[in-house]
Amino acid sequence: MKTLSGLSLKEIEEITDSLKASKFRARQIHNWIYLKSVKEIDEMTDLSVKFREELKQIARVSDVKIKVKQVSSDGTIKYLLEYPDGECVETVLMRFDNRANLTACVSSQVGCAVNCSFCATGKRGFIRNLSYKEIIEQVLSIQRDTGLKVTNVVFMGQGEPLLNLDNVLKAMEIFNENFQIGARRLTVSTSGIVPQMNKLAELDMQSTLAVSLHAPNHEIRKKLMQIENKYDMKSLHTAMKNYVDKTGRRITIEYLLIKGLNDTIQSAKELAEYLHDIKCNINLIPYNPTADNDYQRPSNNSIMKFKYLLEHSGKKVTVRLERGADIDAACGQLKGKVS
Numbered sequence: 293m294k295t296l297s298g299l300s301l302k303e304i305e306e307i308t309d310s311l312k313a314s315k316f317r318a319r320q321i322h323n324w325i326y327l328k329s330v331k332e333i334d335e336m337t338d339l340s341v342k343f344r345e346e347l348k349q350i351a352r353v354s355d356v357k358i359k360v361k362q363v364s365s366d367g368t369i370k371y372l373l374e375y376p377d378g379e380c381v382e383t384v385l386m387r388f389d390n391r392a393n394l395t396a397c398v399s400s401q402v403g404c405a406v407n408c409s410f411c412a413t414g415k416r417g418f419i420r421n422l423s424y425k426e427i428i429e430q431v432l433s434i435q436r437d438t439g440l441k442v443t444n445v446v447f448m449g450q451g452e453p454l455l456n457l458d459n460v461l462k463a464m465e466i467f468n469e470n471f472q473i474g475a476r477r478l479t480v481s482t483s484g485i486v487p488q489m490n491k492l493a494e495l496d497m498q499s500t501l502a503v504s505l506h507a508p509n510h511e512i513r514k515k516l517m518q519i520e521n522k523y524d525m526k527s528l529h530t531a532m533k534n535y536v537d538k539t540g541r542r543i544t545i546e547y548l549l550i551k552g553l554n555d556t557i558q559s560a561k562e563l564a565e566y567l568h569d570i571k572c573n574i575n576l577i578p579y580n581p582t583a584d585n586d587y588q589r590p591s592n593n594s595i596m597k598f599k600y601l602l603e604h605s606g607k608k609v610t611v612r613l614e615r616g617a618d619i620d621a622a623c624g625q626l627k628g629k630v631s
């Protein structure tokens with residue numbers, strides 16, 4: 293039995309050819325899958341009943357199940373999706389009230405080997421990579437469930453996207469071509485996998501690169517992110533500079549603000565100095581406390597002071613709106629299991 297979700301137009305044509313149907317039928321099926329997000333073949337109403345019956349004998353729309361769905365008071369929806377092998381990942385749909393943007397935050401791996409100390413996913417360790425089809429199924433599942441069209445995709449769910457780069461790149465190509473999501477509306481986030489960042493720089497794509505920095509210096513970063521032992525802030529700085537030089541594009545710096553650890557005036561000054569020659573925007577993310585560690589969210593006053601000091605250094609700084617904290621869908625809270 294073939295699964296239609298995730299197939300290219302050419303692959304769908306192979307199915308319609310096997311049923312001795314025209315290439316136009318393949319185009320119709322392709323539209324139903326990617327643009328109209330149907331759940332069943334019977335919903336493809338511009339195909340004849342006879343053809344739908346034939347198609348149902350050899351194909352189905354999807355083999356991914358929504359195991360749990362949670363809706364936050366702010367409209368954020370978190371899904372726990374189950375793949376046919378029983379492995380699960382979380383994917384999140386964020387809506388921003390005054391914008392038409394619907395952003396899917398997708399996972400790229402089951403579990404994660406990077407094991408950042410603030411992250412619920414890292415606690416599980418690495419289980420396996422997701423295929424590109426499994427990645428795009430997350431967006432299709434959201435679209436099928438809500439009937440809405442996702443406009444932006446961020447690879448900020450579970451897993452380190454750059455440790456599954458081939459599948460992530462293929463998924464991005466499909467988001468761009470099949471879902472008609474502009475490359476500039478795709479963001480890949482990394483904990484700082486330097487060789488893969490250099491590879492991305494060579495590809496010169498239109499998408500955004502987000503770097504999870506989270507610390508102003510080597511000592512603090514080591515406490516938060518084990519990856520600092522492998523690719524330290526010095527090599528990360530060189531990789532970011534190389535990326536900006538090669539692509540001309542601005543990097544997004546993600547910085548989790550944790551009370552008493554990296555939210556001080558000294559930290560803001562060190563961070564400004566570290567980033568002074570990197571073309572970037574800075575996204576401050578006040579930490580969302582979880583049961584898994586003792587980190588705390590800074591006060592609003594500290595957040596604003598930190599922001600002010602960075603802005604003073606000439607950077608554009610935003611404080612990320614907190615989405616879905618009441619359903620554990622906020623940054624660092626995804627686990628990929630029912631708990």
Ligand code: SF4
Nearest residue numbers: 404407408411414451
């Ligand atoms: S924050 Fe990202 S890179 Fe770090 S452990 Fe969690 S999923 Fe992995």
